[in-house]
Amino acid sequence: MSDDWLTHQKKEQELLNMSMKESIRQRDERMPVKWVYTKEFSCDGDGEHPRVYYKIEFNNEAICGYCNIKYKYQEADI
DSSP: OOHHHHHHHHHHHEEEEEEEEHHHHHHHHSOOOEEESSSEEOOGGGGGGGEEEEOOTTTTEOOOOOTTTEEOOOOOOO
């Protein structure tokens, strides 16, 4: 294989990675966000889908698999 071909492949992979990151960023901007003050909560999509339960474990957020609402955890002020 030639160096030109490998260089071209690497550039294409970099462009693909940049495109994927941008797509994810744009999706996240459009995603509705709800704040929760407990790490265990449920979502029923305001009656639009079955109730599902989530536990926030990583980076203080979770996304409902049915309605794509992003839940962000914030510690409650007491």
